[in-house]
Amino acid sequence: MGKNAAWFFVLALGCCIANAADNPSPKQVVKEKVEEINNALIKEDFAKVIELTHPKAIELVGGKEKAISALESVIKEMKTRGLAFRATKIDDPSDPLAVGTELFVVAPFVLESKAPFGKVVQKSFYIGVSSDRGKTWVFVNGDYSVDTIKKVLPNLPEKLKLPEHEKPVIVKESEK
Numbered sequence: 001m002g003k004n005a006a007w008f009f010v011l012a013l014g015c016c017i018a019n020a021a022d023n024p025s026p027k028q029v030v031k032e033k034v035e036e037i038n039n040a041l042i043k044e045d046f047a048k049v050i051e052l053t054h055p056k057a058i059e060l061v062g063g064k065e066k067a068i069s070a071l072e073s074v075i076k077e078m079k080t081r082g083l084a085f086r087a088t089k090i091d092d093p094s095d096p097l098a099v100g101t102e103l104f105v106v107a108p109f110v111l112e113s114k115a116p117f118g119k120v121v122q123k124s125f126y127i128g129v130s131s132d133r134g135k136t137w138v139f140v141n142g143d144y145s146v147d148t149i150k151k152v153l154p155n156l157p158e159k160l161k162l163p164e165h166e167k168p169v170i171v172k173e174s175e176k
Contacts, residue, residue, distance in 0.1 A: 026103060026134025030093040033137050034107045034126055038088035046071045054129060054138040056152040082116035096134060099155045103130040106142070108163060118173040123166045129153060 024032075033052060040048035046068045050058060053067070061067045078084060089110045096103040108125040125142035127149065140152050142162060150156055 026096050026130065026137075027093050027105070029134060030105050030107050030128045030137055031090050033128070034093070034109055034139070035088065035090050037126070037139060038090070038109060038111065041071075042085045042088065044072075044075060052137075052139055054140045054152055057140050060148075060152065078113075082114075083120070084114045085111060086114045086119070087112040093128065094161070096130075097157045097160050099157045101131055102155055103134050104128065104153070104155075104157055104160050105137075106160060106162060107139070115170070118171045120168045120170055122168040123163075125163050127153065127156070127160070127162070 037049055037052040040046075040052070049071060050064055050067050058064055058067050061070060089112075091108040091110070093105045093107040096105050098104075105128040106125050107128050108123065111122050111124060113120040113122070126139040127142055128137045128139050130137045140149055142149070143165065144152075146162070149162075
């Protein structure tokens with residue numbers, strides 16, 4: 001390989017690497033957005049939570065203001081019981097499934113809450129939906145019943161394996 005050909009190869013490889021860094025995979029974007037929505041919940045940035053929530057889910061609760069008010073009420077009630085969201089761990093999302101122009105993923109996570117007696121660890125998931133080939137995503141909380149989820153996501157693919165709902169695990173202070 002001549003000197004010019006070698007430089008061209010290095011330049012082309014560099015462009016490919018830079019392009020890959022500039023264009024993250026849909027799964028990587030989903031993981032980042034799930035971390036963003038959970039961190040917003042922990043920080044009580046409800047506007048950000050709503051921004052990342054599927055518009056149809058917001059519509060079903062009566063709009064943005066009612067959704068924010070509902071989140072505020074839940075957090076206030078949690079605080080009166082000595083509970084507070086503390087940390088989150090995001091697992092790898094499923095491979096995207098395409099239905100028409102939409103992509104669907106399951107994005108599992110673990111949410112840890114502080115409690116007067118220790119902590120509560122809850123496994124859960126979001127269903128992510130993208131209508132622009134995975135560049136942007138909105139989410140529906142997987143804690144809802146399948147019937148409710150299908151009201152928000154009528155195109156939800158049957159092949160998309162939704163995790164079983166799990167009960168929270170309570171870790172008492174003495175068990176830590």
